[in-house]
Amino acid sequence: MSESPTAPLKTADGVSLKTSLRRAVRRSKLKALLLVSPLLAFLLIAFLMPLFDMLWRSVDNPEVSTALPQTSQALADWDGASLPDEPVFAALAADLEAGAEARNLGLVSSRLNYEKSGMRSAIMGTARRVDTLEAPYKTALIDINDDWGELATWRVIKRESSPYTLSYYLAAVDRQYSPDGEIVAVPDYMQVYVTLFWRTFWMSAVIMVMTLVLGYPVAFLLANLPLRHSNLLMILVLLPFWTSLLVRTTTWIAILQSQGVLNDMMVALGIIADEARWQMIHNKLGTIVAMTHILLPFMILPLYSVMKTIPPSYMHAARSLGGKPFLCFRRVYFPLTIPGIAAGGILVFILSIGYYITPALVGGQSGRFITNYIAYHMQTSLNWGLAAAIASILLFVVVVCYLVFNRLIGVDKVKLG
Amino acid sequence: MTQTLEAAPQTQAATDSACFARFRNVQKSYDGVELVVKDFNLDVRQGEFVTLLGPSGSGKTTCLMMMAGFETPTHGEILLKDEPINGLPPHKRGIGMVFQNYALFPHMTVAENLAFPLEVRHLSKAEIKQKVQRALSMVRLEEFGDRRPAQLSGGQQQRVALARALVFEPELVLMDEPLGALDKNLREEMQYEIKRIHAELGVTMIYVTHDQTEALTMSDRIAVFNDGVVQQLASPDTLYEQPENAFVAYFIGENNRLRGEVTELSGERCKVRLDSGETVFAKPVAVAEAGARTTLSLRPERVSLVREGSHDFENRFPAKVQEVIYLGDHLRTRLAVCGNDEFIIKTPNADGHTVLRPGETVEIGWSSADCRALDA
Ligand SMILES: Nc1ncnc2c1ncn2[C@@H]1O[C@H](COP(=O)(O)OP(=O)(O)O)[C@@H](O)[C@H]1O
Ligand SMILES: [Mg+2]
Numbered sequence: 026m027s028e029s030p031t032a033p034l035k036t037a038d039g040v041s042l043k044t045s046l047r048r049a050v051r052r053s054k055l056k057a058l059l060l061v062s063p064l065l066a067f068l069l070i071a072f073l074m075p076l077f078d079m080l081w082r083s084v085d086n087p088e089v090s091t092a093l094p095q096t097s098q099a100l101a102d103w104d105g106a107s108l109p110d111e112p113v114f115a116a117l118a119a120d121l122e123a124g125a126e127a128r129n130l131g132l133v134s135s136r137l138n139y140e141k142s143g144m145r146s147a148i149m150g151t152a153r154r155v156d157t158l159e160a161p162y163k164t165a166l167i168d169i170n171d172d173w174g175e176l177a178t179w180r181v182i183k184r185e186s187s188p189y190t191l192s193y194y195l196a197a198v199d200r201q202y203s204p205d206g207e208i209v210a211v212p213d214y215m216q217v218y219v220t221l222f223w224r225t226f227w228m229s230a231v232i233m234v235m236t237l238v239l240g241y242p243v244a245f246l247l248a249n250l251p252l253r254h255s256n257l258l259m260i261l262v263l264l265p266f267w268t269s270l271l272v273r274t275t276t277w278i279a280i281l282q283s284q285g286v287l288n289d290m291m292v293a294l295g296i297i298a299d300e301a302r303w304q305m306i307h308n309k310l311g312t313i314v315a316m317t318h319i320l321l322p323f324m325i326l327p328l329y330s331v332m333k334t335i336p337p338s339y340m341h342a343a344r345s346l347g348g349k350p351f352l353c354f355r356r357v358y359f360p361l362t363i364p365g366i367a368a369g370g371i372l373v374f375i376l377s378i379g380y381y382i383t384p385a386l387v388g389g390q391s392g393r394f395i396t397n398y399i400a401y402h403m404q405t406s407l408n409w410g411l412a413a414a415i416a417s418i419l420l421f422v423v424v425v426c427y428l429v430f431n432r433l434i435g436v437d438k439v440k441l442g
Numbered sequence: 443m444t445q446t447l448e449a450a451p452q453t454q455a456a457t458d459s460a461c462f463a464r465f466r467n468v469q470k471s472y473d474g475v476e477l478v479v480k481d482f483n484l485d486v487r488q489g490e491f492v493t494l495l496g497p498s499g500s501g502k503t504t505c506l507m508m509m510a511g512f513e514t515p516t517h518g519e520i521l522l523k524d525e526p527i528n529g530l531p532p533h534k535r536g537i538g539m540v541f542q543n544y545a546l547f548p549h550m551t552v553a554e555n556l557a558f559p560l561e562v563r564h565l566s567k568a569e570i571k572q573k574v575q576r577a578l579s580m581v582r583l584e585e586f587g588d589r590r591p592a593q594l595s596g597g598q599q600q601r602v603a604l605a606r607a608l609v610f611e612p613e614l615v616l617m618d619e620p621l622g623a624l625d626k627n628l629r630e631e632m633q634y635e636i637k638r639i640h641a642e643l644g645v646t647m648i649y650v651t652h653d654q655t656e657a658l659t660m661s662d663r664i665a666v667f668n669d670g671v672v673q674q675l676a677s678p679d680t681l682y683e684q685p686e687n688a689f690v691a692y693f694i695g696e697n698n699r700l701r702g703e704v705t706e707l708s709g710e711r712c713k714v715r716l717d718s719g720e721t722v723f724a725k726p727v728a729v730a731e732a733g734a735r736t737t738l739s740l741r742p743e744r745v746s747l748v749r750e751g752s753h754d755f756e757n758r759f760p761a762k763v764q765e766v767i768y769l770g771d772h773l774r775t776r777l778a779v780c781g782n783d784e785f786i787i788k789t790p791n792a793d794g795h796t797v798l799r800p801g802e803t804v805e806i807g808w809s810s811a812d813c814r815a816l817d818a
Contacts, residue, residue, distance in 0.1 A: 342545035344532040345510055346559035347610060353533075356558070360549045 076420075083413035086190035089182060092133035093120040097186035100179070105206075109179055114162035117173075118155065125152040139408070140192060140202065141181045147172040177204035193414035198222075218415065221395040226422075228313060228394070229377035235317040236324035236373050237366060244328035244365070249337070262325050270319065274383045277315040281305040281387075307389030315387045320376055324369035331365030367434040375423050395419065461524070462488045462646050463509065463614055468518035470504050478504050480670035482518070486614075486648060491640055493649045495657040496667025497693070502650045506616050509648065511535050522614070533562075538607035538615040538645075542622050544599045546591035552578070552602050553587035559610040577609040580639065597628045604636065608643065618650045633660055654694050658682065666690050687728050688816045691739035698745070698785050700738040704815065707732045711810055714738060718781030723756045723810035728817045735818035742774075742786045744812035747796060748805040755807030761785065763798045773798075779806065 034042040090097045095116035103109050124130040130152050137144035147170045158165050167174040184206060185192075195201055195208060199216040203209045210216070243262065247255050265273060280286045283302040291297045305311060335358065343353035381396040388394065395415060402412035430436065463486040470479040479501045486492050494502045507513040508520060511532035519526050527535060546555050556574040565573070578584050581601035591599055600620060607615050620636075621629045637660055640647055651657055657664050658678040665675045666689070674681060674690045685691035692699070702716035704726070712726040714736060722738060729736050748758055761777040772790050775798055779785040787806065789795060798804060 336543065336545070338541045338543060338545040339547060341510070341512055341532070342539065342541060342606075343547070343558070344512070345535075345537060345539040346562065346606065347533050347536065348558070348562045349533055350531075352562060357547055361547075 079413045080417055081413075082409055083193050083417045084189045084191070085410070086136075086185060086188055086192075088133040088136035089185040090188050092124055092129060093117065093182070093186070096120050096182065100183040100186060103179070103183060105176075105180055105183065108163075108174065108176060111161055111163050113179075114166050114173070115160070118158050118162045118166065121148070121152045122155045122158075125155050137181060137185060139196075140185060141177065141204075143172055144178070144181070146170075147178070180204065180206055193410040194418070196411050197414040197418055218395065218398065221393070221398060222418070224309075224393075225378050225395045228309060228316075228392075229374050231313055232316045232320060232377050233324075233370050233373045235313065236321050237370060239317065240321055240324040240328060240369065241362075241366075244325045244332055247325070247329045248332035248335070262322055265319065265322060270382060271386075273319055274315055274386050277311065277318070277387055278306055281311060281314065282307075306387050307392070309388070309392040311387040311389065312384045312392035312394075315383050316377060316380060319383060320373045323372045323376060327368035327372060328362065328365040331362055331368070335361050364434050367430060371426055371430045375426060378419060378422065461485045462490070462522070463648070464519075464521040464524075465505065465509075466519045466521065468505070468508065468515045468520060470501070470508060470513065471516045477516075478670055479508075479515075482670075482672060484665055484672070484675070486646055488613075489644045489646055491637075491647045491649065491660060491662045493651060493657040493661040493664045494667055495651055495654060495664050495693075498652055500667040501670045502652075502667055503618055506539075506618050506648065506650055509614075510537055510539055510616055536610075536612050536614075538610070538612035540603050540607045540615070540617040540620045542619045544591070544603040546599055546602055546606070548591055550590075551587065552583070552589050552591065552594070555591070555602060556587075556606050556609050559606065563610060573609055577605040580608070580642075581605045581635070596624055597632065600624060600632055601635070604639065608639070608645070612645065614646045614648070616648050616650075619652065620649075621651075621653075621656065629656070636660065658694070666693060668693070684727070685739060685814065685816070688737040688739065688818070691737075691814065691816060696742050696786060698740040698742060698782070700740070700780055700782055701818070702736060702738065704729050704732050704734050704736055712815055714815060716780050720759060720780045722780075722813065724813040724815040725811050727814045729815050736815045737818055739814045739816050740808060740812060742788045745787045745806055745808045747787075747789065747798075748807045749796070756810045757813065758805055758807040760803055761806045762803050763800050765800060766798055777804075777806065 036042055036045050096113065099113040099116040100109065103113065121130070124133075130148055134145040134148040137148065151166065151169050151173070154169055158169075172178045181202075184190075184202065192202065196211075197218050199211050199219045200208050201211050243258070247258050247262065249255075250258065278285070282288070283304060283306075285306070287305065288297070288302045292299050292302065297303065305314070339357055339361070340353055343357040344350070348356065378394070379396060380394060381400060384392055384394040385397050385400070388397070396419070399412045399415050399419075402408045402415070427436075463484075465482045465484045468479060468482040469477055471477050482501075482505060484492070494505060496502050504513060508515050511527070511530060515528065520528060522535065522537075546552075547558070550558070553574050556577050557570050560570040560573055574587070575584070578587055581604055583598060583601055583605070586594065586598065586602075591602065594602065600623075603620070607617075617636075621632050624632060633656060636647075636649075649657075649660065658681075661678055663675060663677055664681055666673045666681065668689050673693075674686045676684075681690060681694050685694060685697075688699070691697045700714075700716055700722065702714040702722070704712050705715050705721075706713040707726055707729065710725065712724055712729065712732075714722045714724050716722060716738075724736075724738050746755070748755065759779050761779040763775060764778055764783055765776040767774040767776075770791065772788050775787050775789060776783070777785045777787060789798075796804075
């Protein structure tokens with residue numbers, strides 16, 4: 026050969042091999058892209074954009090800087106050590122006057138009211154009488170409302186005049202800024218979210234373990250019974266998917282409630298007294314039972330797909346080598362199913378911490394999940410920033426779970442069939 | 443035709459004491475409708491290499507699984523060293539087993555795989571290490587202890603499977619088509635390897651295969667299986683030279699078949715009228731009386747071309763050459779003889795040998811002793 030071995034290879038017409046390969050591949054790549062573009066567009070509009078909107082809302086803080094622009098600017102140089110000087114008060118008076126005219130002080134007053142109670146009435150009250158204000162504005166404003174004379178008020182306004190805020194995240198973990206601007210725990214009686222996060226996590230873990238305990242033998246049967254029987258069993262496993270989630274959840278109410286089927290049966294059999302019926306629904310037990318049932322297929326299917334690939338000859342080999350049945354299971358079969366356990370576990374856990382409708386229906390007060398508070402802030406309190414912050418924290422947990430799983434087991438191990 | 447498979451009378455006394463594993467009238471049905479194994483009898487002597495040979499689906503694996511304890515016989519008894527083991531669970535039988543797909547535990551290294559049977563027997567760490575090393579060197583894989591099975595070639599995995607079945611020193615080893623997944627060269631190498639280890643350790647082996655060459659080269663005795671029944675149990679040369687029924691003759695080696703009816707039967711010789719009208723002299727093997735239908739079996743290499751001065755055959759027939767296949771050291775010629783146009787003869791590619799051409803007519807002949815009259 027005349028060419029040196031390191032010279033780049035060329036095709037017959039003298040184009041370098043790499044270039045011509047890239048050209049050849051580009052066409053098929055384009056075609057592939059075209060095929061997925063409808064789905065891509067759908068995901069972009071229906072999933073990615075709302076996701077980023079949510080993340081954005083959890084830190085977005087436009088109210089103060091848009092409604093009180095001059096005040097925000099005037100406060101920029103303030104050191105926060107003592108009450109601000111006259112120009113800041115004058116700026117506030119000007120902002121309030123403009124705001125009263127444009128009738129756009131509602132948002133900023135409720136925003137500041139989240140941070141410091143009394144701010145709504147301070148702003149709205151002052152705005153109503155802004156016509157009467159005359160210089161010097163400092164004394165005039167303090168005359169109208171004492172809050173303008175408090176250092177804390179101005180610190181809150183200065184802090185919230187930044188276009189971004191962490192206060193939603195702080196609220197989501199039961200923290201807040203103290204009047205001095207330090208991060209402190211909210212008073213005991215107001216603490217809800219941390220407890221709810223923990224409850225969501227540990228109950229999801231319990232549900233995950235329950236689905237594993239109940240699902241492992243079923244998956245084993247599915248993978249090992251003769252085809253005729255395993256098909257029937259598979260239909261039974263998938264049956265819940267054919268029924269509406271609401272129907273399944275409300276059926277559990279019918280079964281578990283104090284006048285429900287199970288209690289009636291136990292009373293009839295004399296196991297419990299009529300007046301001592303068990304409370305099995307609208308509490309944690311209700312949530313765990315109903316969710317375990319609903320999420321069971323998500324544990325069984327990945328387990329099954331892994332178990333199906335384990336030939337019986339492994340167990341035969343282990344037995345013939347002298348292992349007792351349980352030892353063979355523990356040393357040979359079980360380790361081979363770990364990818365399935367992990368896949369099913371992560372799937373159930375992630376689905377569970379994001380579940381909303383079932384805990385809302387059967388969880389009562391004590392069995393509610395953090396998701397139910399996201400819904401509450403979205404629909405009732407309309408504090409979307411806080412809802413977004415809680416949702417973002419959940420998203421973060423899911424992503425961490427996923428990354429850990431991918432690191433330990435590998436996502437390519439997850440199969441559903 | 444069903445055989446009783448007791449060893450020949452003169453060795454009966456010897457086998458009774460040395461008989462190691464025994465199937466006695468074993469039957470097996472999976473569905474309660476069909477018998478997969480019909481009446482299986484087999485005595486395996488200590489240190490013997492016995493092969494179960496038969497087409498796919500004939501029940502070989504089922505027999506092995508019953509010996510290993512993974513299937514229970516529907517009827518009959520299995521004995522190990524004269525103890526019935528029907529109720530004994532697999533892990534108490536102490537039988538080594540090699541599976542077709544090796545069944546090496548994929549989550550353990552080679553050394554851990556080999557250590558498994560020793561660990562469940564609670565051997566000391568030092569002892570385990572030493573035995574694992576010895577087993578690895580027996581199959582020449584000393585360097586591979588730390589690899590996972592997936593990092594080994596097919597042949598290496600096969601060796602590990604063999605080593606694992608032997609490392610706990612079982613007295614009986616079962617192998618179910620262990621070489622089925624290997625290519626031809628590797629298969630021959632492993633056949634030799636298994637024979638070497640068998641000779642070295644003196645363990646008793648029951649080997650299953652559907653490959654007759656493998657069975658013929660490796661075994662002390664072969665049980666030919668068909669239809670859930672042992673058709674013949676004999677040493678390889680006996681099986682080839684003296685097949686006792688049409689299935690064995692057909693299954694082992696190449697074989698020409700001619701069908702007809704026995705007209706005369708007298709001790710060492712019988713006269714058969716073929717369906718095409720000719721009369722052939724043959725050796726009666728599995729014909730009961732004159733008038734019975736029979737299949738004549740004739741090995742291709744036992745048929746000769748009749749030439750000037752060649753010795754006289756009892757059976758001589760004209761044959762029309764259909765096809766000649768050149769195979770280097772010999773020629774395979776397909777002929778039309780006595781209404782059978784799939785009749786094969788083999789002629790050595792030797793100096794001065796007649797070259798046949800398709801379309802030409804020649805005369806062929808064979809002796810009655812080489813032509814076995816078997817069941818229809
Ligand atoms: N576990 C089983 N259940 C039902 N039928 C089986 C089972 N195993 C084997 N069979 C049937 O028994 C017959 C013999 O099978 P097998 O012993 O595997 O034959 P071989 O090993 O000679 O190929 C086959 O017809 C097969 O379909
Ligand atoms: Mg088989």
